[in-house]
Amino acid sequence: xxxxxKLLRDKFGLAGVVILLVLVFVAVFGPMLAPYNPEAxxxxxxxxxxxxxxxxxxxxxxxxxxxxxxxxxxxxxxxxGVALLGGSLxxxxxxxxxxxRGWVDDLISRAVEIQWAFPELIAALVIVxxxxxxxxxxxxxxxxxxxxxxxxxxxxxxxRLRESDFALAGRVLGMPRRTILAQEILPNALxxxxxxxxxxxGFGILGEAALSFLGLGVAVNTPTWGLIxxxxxxxxxxxxxxxxxxxxxxxxxxxxxxxxxRALQRTLGTQEVSVL
Amino acid sequence: MRLLExxxxxxxxxxxxxVTAVAGVNLTLERGEILGIVGESGSGKTTLGMxxxxxxxxxxxxxxxxxxxxxxDLTELTEKRLRSVRGKRIAVVFQxxxxxxNPVLTIGEQLAETIRLHRDTGESTGVWTEALRKFxxxxxxxxxxxxxxxxxLRRVGIPDPDQVARRYPHQLSGGxxxxxxxxxxxxxxxxxxxxxxxxxxxxxxxxxxVLRELVDLVHELNTSVLLIxxxxxxxxQYCDRIAVMYAGQLFETGASGEIFQNPQNPYTxxxxxxxxxxxxxxxxxxxxxxxxxxxxxxxxxxxxANRCPEVVDxxxxxxxxxIRLSERLVLHDPDHQCRCLRREEVPxxxxx
Amino acid sequence: xxxxxxxxxxHAAIVVWAVATVVFFIVRLVPGGPVAALLGPxxxxxxxxxxxHRLGLDQGLWIQYVKYLDHLVxxxxxxxxxxxxSVSTVLxxxxxxxxxxTVVGLVVGLLLAIPLGVRAAxxxxxxxxxxxxxxxxxxxxxxxxxxxxxLILFVAVKLQVLPAYGYEPLSAGIGPWLSHxxxxxxxxxxxxxxxxxxxxxxxxxxxxxxxYIQTARAKGLSDSxxxxxxxxxxxxxxxxxxxxxxxxxxxxxxxxTEILFAVNGIGRVLVSxxxxxxxxxxxxxxxxxxxxxVAVNMVVDLLYAVLNPRIRLAQEx
Numbered sequence: 001x002x003x004x005x006k007l008l009r010d011k012f013g014l015a016g017v018v019i020l021l022v023l024v025f026v027a028v029f030g031p032m033l034a035p036y037n038p039e040a041x042x043x044x045x046x047x048x049x050x051x052x053x054x055x056x057x058x059x060x061x062x063x064x065x066x067x068x069x070x071x072x073x074x075x076x077x078x079x080x081g082v083a084l085l086g087g088s089l090x091x092x093x094x095x096x097x098x099x100x101r102g103w104v105d106d107l108i109s110r111a112v113e114i115q116w117a118f119p120e121l122i123a124a125l126v127i128v129x130x131x132x133x134x135x136x137x138x139x140x141x142x143x144x145x146x147x148x149x150x151x152x153x154x155x156x157x158x159x160r161l162r163e164s165d166f167a168l169a170g171r172v173l174g175m176p177r178r179t180i181l182a183q184e185i186l187p188n189a190l191x192x193x194x195x196x197x198x199x200x201x202g203f204g205i206l207g208e209a210a211l212s213f214l215g216l217g218v219a220v221n222t223p224t225w226g227l228i229x230x231x232x233x234x235x236x237x238x239x240x241x242x243x244x245x246x247x248x249x250x251x252x253x254x255x256x257x258x259x260x261x262r263a264l265q266r267t268l269g270t271q272e273v274s275v276l
Numbered sequence: 277m278r279l280l281e282x283x284x285x286x287x288x289x290x291x292x293x294x295v296t297a298v299a300g301v302n303l304t305l306e307r308g309e310i311l312g313i314v315g316e317s318g319s320g321k322t323t324l325g326m327x328x329x330x331x332x333x334x335x336x337x338x339x340x341x342x343x344x345x346x347x348x349d350l351t352e353l354t355e356k357r358l359r360s361v362r363g364k365r366i367a368v369v370f371q372x373x374x375x376x377x378n379p380v381l382t383i384g385e386q387l388a389e390t391i392r393l394h395r396d397t398g399e400s401t402g403v404w405t406e407a408l409r410k411f412x413x414x415x416x417x418x419x420x421x422x423x424x425x426x427x428x429l430r431r432v433g434i435p436d437p438d439q440v441a442r443r444y445p446h447q448l449s450g451g452x453x454x455x456x457x458x459x460x461x462x463x464x465x466x467x468x469x470x471x472x473x474x475x476x477x478x479x480x481x482x483x484x485x486v487l488r489e490l491v492d493l494v495h496e497l498n499t500s501v502l503l504i505x506x507x508x509x510x511x512x513q514y515c516d517r518i519a520v521m522y523a524g525q526l527f528e529t530g531a532s533g534e535i536f537q538n539p540q541n542p543y544t545x546x547x548x549x550x551x552x553x554x555x556x557x558x559x560x561x562x563x564x565x566x567x568x569x570x571x572x573x574x575x576x577x578x579x580x581a582n583r584c585p586e587v588v589d590x591x592x593x594x595x596x597x598x599i600r601l602s603e604r605l606v607l608h609d610p611d612h613q614c615r616c617l618r619r620e621e622v623p624x625x626x627x628x
Numbered sequence: 629x630x631x632x633x634x635x636x637x638x639h640a641a642i643v644v645w646a647v648a649t650v651v652f653f654i655v656r657l658v659p660g661g662p663v664a665a666l667l668g669p670x671x672x673x674x675x676x677x678x679x680x681h682r683l684g685l686d687q688g689l690w691i692q693y694v695k696y697l698d699h700l701v702x703x704x705x706x707x708x709x710x711x712x713x714s715v716s717t718v719l720x721x722x723x724x725x726x727x728x729x730t731v732v733g734l735v736v737g738l739l740l741a742i743p744l745g746v747r748a749a750x751x752x753x754x755x756x757x758x759x760x761x762x763x764x765x766x767x768x769x770x771x772x773x774x775x776x777x778x779l780i781l782f783v784a785v786k787l788q789v790l791p792a793y794g795y796e797p798l799s800a801g802i803g804p805w806l807s808h809x810x811x812x813x814x815x816x817x818x819x820x821x822x823x824x825x826x827x828x829x830x831x832x833x834x835x836x837x838x839x840y841i842q843t844a845r846a847k848g849l850s851d852s853x854x855x856x857x858x859x860x861x862x863x864x865x866x867x868x869x870x871x872x873x874x875x876x877x878x879x880x881x882x883x884x885t886e887i888l889f890a891v892n893g894i895g896r897v898l899v900s901x902x903x904x905x906x907x908x909x910x911x912x913x914x915x916x917x918x919x920x921x922v923a924v925n926m927v928v929d930l931l932y933a934v935l936n937p938r939i940r941l942a943q944e945x
Contacts, residue, residue: 114646119876119921121883122898122914129902129910130657202769209771210884214899229774233888236777237785237792244781247774254769262765331846363848370846375839380861380936389857390847407856411934444937460847 006267013263019256027073034066038223046239056241058231064241067223068249074224075205075253078139082204083197086143090150091193095181097151098158108151116148121210128216138218142207146200153196157189164188191268195261202257209250225250277347279467279500280305280328285341287320287327289334293572297323299524301341302598307467310494310501312511312532314547315521318568321504324521325470328502329366330358346467364394367461369490371473373453377445384441385409385416387425387460394464397421417442428459433489451482458490465497472504487514508547512536520544523568523579526598530612538607540614542586578617590617632933632940640926645697647918652696655907705915706908708901715912718897723916725795726893728809729885730878733816737878738871741821745828745867746855749836760825767822773884776815780888783811793890812885819881820874827870828863835863861935868935872928879917 007013026033036043040062047057055064097108115123127141161167162185170180205225211217212226213233225246232242280303287298298320305311315321326332328343330350343350345366350358370376378386389406392399397420409416416422422441429437432455445453454474461469474490475483491514494501505511511518512532519529520541528541539545546564566583569575577592578584584591598615605619606612680686687695699706705715740763748760784792790811796804835841836859844854883895890896894913901909933940 110646113643114650117643117647117918117922118914119917120880122880122917125883125898125902126654126910126914130654206769206771210773213771213773213884214887216899216902226771229771229777233777237780240781243774243777247771247777250771250774251766251769255765258765258769329846331842333842359848359850361848362846368843368846370839370843372839376843378840378844378858378862379938381858389849389853393848401853403850403852403856406853407860410857410861444941446938447941457843 003267007263010263010266012259013267016256016258016260016263019252020260023072023076023253023256026069027076030070030073034063034069036063036066038062038066038070039221046235046242048239049241055245056239058228058242059235059239060231064228064245067228068225068246071223071225071228071246072249074135074218074222075208075226075250077135078142078208078218078224079201079204079253079257081135081139082143082146082207083200085139086146086200086204087150087193087197089143090147091154091186093147094151094154094156095158095186098155099162099177099181099185101159105155109155112148112151115144118145120145121207124207124211125214125216128211133217133219135218138208138211139204142204142211143200145207146203149200150193150196153192154189157192158185161185161188195265195268198257198261198264202254202261205250205254205257278304279307279309279346280502281342281344282328283342283344285324285327285343286339287323287332287336288339289336291335295571296339296574297336297524297571298327301526303519303526303529305468305500305502307500308495308498309517310491310503310515312503312505312515312518313521314505314508314511314518316506316547316568318523319521320524320571321506321521322472323524325368325472325502325504328468328470329362329368331362331368360394363390363466364464365466366468366470367464367466369454369457369461369469369471369474372477373450373457374445374477376457377453379445381410382442382444383429383448383456384422384425387428387441387456387463388416388419388421390460391424391428391463392419392421395421395424397424425459425463428463429456431493432456432459432462434459450478451486454478454486455489458486458493462493462497462499466499468500468502469494470502470504473506474503475510476505476507508536508544508551520547524571525579525615526613527580527615528613529598531609534607534609534612538605538612540601540605540612540619541616542584542618543580546585578615586618588618596620629933629940633930636926636929640922643922644919647922648697648700648915649693651911651914651918652693655911700915705912708906708909715908718909719894719912719916722892722894722897724797725891726882726886726895728795728798728805729812729816729882729891729893730875732809732813733820733878733881734875736813736817737820737824737874740817741824742828742867745825746832746860748825748829749832749863757829760829763818764822764826764829767818767825770818771884772815772819772881773888775818776812776885776888779811779814793888795889795891795893808889808891812889812891815885816878816881820878823874824867824870828867831863831866832859835859838862865932865936868928868932872925875924876921879921 008017041060043053043057043061043063045057045061046059047053049056053063053065055068057063058067093108093112097105097112121142123144124138124141127144128137131137131140158181164184167180167184170184175183208217208224209226209229212224213230215230217226217230218224228246229243232239232246236243282301282303285298285301285303286296289295289297301324303311313321313324323332323336327336327338328345328350330338330353332338338351341351345361350361353361377383389401389409391397392401399419399421426437426441429441434440434452434455440448440452440456445456448456454477458474461471471490475487478486487510491501493499503511503515508518508520512535515532517530518532518535520527520535520543522543528535528539528544535544536548539548550563564583564585569579569582575581577590577594578587578596581587581591594617596615596617598613599620600610601612601614601619603610605614677686685692703716705719707714708718744756744760744763747756750756780792783790790807792811795808798805841854841858844858849858882893883898885891886893886895887899894916897909898913900906901913
């Protein structure tokens, strides 16, 4: 509890938590909040924002606000999915590499390095090509890029913690290595992992937006923020609202995760995160 | 004229509350003299040392007093004037040589840059020339400043100084690094050297040797030294005079033999008694109860009152001053001063 | 230093080989295979077999792999399925455009991030700190292409100052080239700069706290000499590392930026190839991008050793 209040006292933490709560709320209650059916093509084409359509309409006559609201759920799911999948895999690899060292470490580190050699979304593009569109495939594709961040972080922490007193005590007591990893090392590395995870959520959302923009996103008919931007690509020069609002949604959301991550980092006092 | 005269020096830090790390210190230092500032950690001795060349970090400020160095009050000088004093006339040796040397520059270069700056070597000291020296390899070793740097390394007893000068700090042992730091500090033959626990971070086996070399060299150069240490034994061995500090105040000052053989202040006595010595093995070490007082609040009486083995009621309500001891309490140094109510001379005009 | 360089080059070569191997297998995993895509509506079992034979796909996997490596070493990436031009030609034509964008992005990013980050660390400036933080955090939260869209809206459409799309090679003159390249370059630059600002600032702050900076002050060195000679070589070590890693973001950011600004660089080529199932091209682009990334980071490693003697000496031991 003291931790929570300390986090909230940090202005970044407060802003981050507020944004994230709003986001979760919209994601969960999306369909009920949207004023119109996001797929209904019955309104005037390319109408500027007005009291009927707070964010205007797009080239097919759909209400942009409704699309943005319903896009929240998918975009956020991708972000969270990327953090969970990339995080789990990366943490596992990092723990194993750091704890067992030797050839296991070499093997894993080389594999992670190969993943690292494919910059960010380049690999995601290819993976989506192979697997096809769809929520799960997109999550898999994007999380590939972030495995190395988690793996390196956790490997470093594991190397450091395996020599700590409580880990050595575990060995002396004859604890199986699995248990030492799970009970002694992992909990102590959790701080930086969680910070990295919040950052990964943000990057997942950005990645989804980019993939959708390229036509390689979740699905051609499910509105995500990236897809709304992509749809508006040919018209936004005259219909500015098609660009501004979905992009603003993305930016505020990712800012929220970054604020939260930064505040988390400050509260926990960790130094290991790669970017913030 | 005395080399250094400190009058009524107060140094404060603001960490939320204002903490007085040094209070009302008066000190003098003659040319060629070695003065030991002795105290535990937190006593303010390092703050005192750093205040003199005005190298206080963070929120540290000299809030009162003067530091008169060779006739000029350092507290009044501009930063620009101070820079021509630092390194050239007042030098510092820091405690931990593994962090006080720049890891990406060679030993020789770190010495040479000081020499170039303060002495006439005919070499350029422009910002970009200096910056490029790091990458210049053999070019950086050509000038006079490098030659003098190597010579200085030889003087502090470093073997093969030409090779050592080309190395980086992490390639040397602790003792060698500290010798190099000493060489760096003395390279411009300063009038005053402030040595902050110069051997504390070294292996015990090396401490005595390095200290001996330091003292020999300063005697050769007739450099005055402010030796900051927590070790009263070291102080009594190498210093001419000693000043004992506690909670930001000087508690006792005098010639080192005098202090060591005839400590008058209860704190000094406790300090001496608590240091382990081979001769006194078998006896329990004296340790004091209680803690150093909170320096944010000025206590009503003596700062040592809550831990003093000789405390009386008056100690809690009256603040003792640092004054000369009466003749009968002094061994051979008439300037032996002490801050303690219980050592104050009874006035001659007492009834009876 | 020489030994260290050799080690790093060999290491990079191995990574490139590993990447090429992964690409080889990945491309063969794509459903449908190149044959179906190439034949399209003319697909018959007989034509498929003939095509497979022509492309060498009916040979054993191992043989294919060896041939593949052999071709790569001779810089032969095969031919594009769409049109039949050699992939090398396609890449050679597209690459200079991408290079222009990324180089401009790199320069803009460095010019933005480094001075701002360095200034932000010094207590003297009030503005630099929060500005650096804002640029950093906001920059990290923006989709690159959205920034592009905003820039197009304001600069190209409202102000009519710069063109909204297209590309002019340098041969057409500096002016036209720059006017087409500056907006996408700016997008990439901001994306590149964001984490760089943050790490420059925090690294500078940390280095300024180090005891050896106190020593430098005690020697009477001027502030400028201290910053340039003592602080920067230490503070820039993590910054350099980040700069290398962020080029990955530059390269992948170039893909979306090229789509938005309609520049026919390798990013656009890649996306078209993906939609057309043109495997040879996909393979070529992926390889090219990875090789560049690995090469850049190898150079970073070398520069790192120049700045920090500990690494160089430790590695040579």
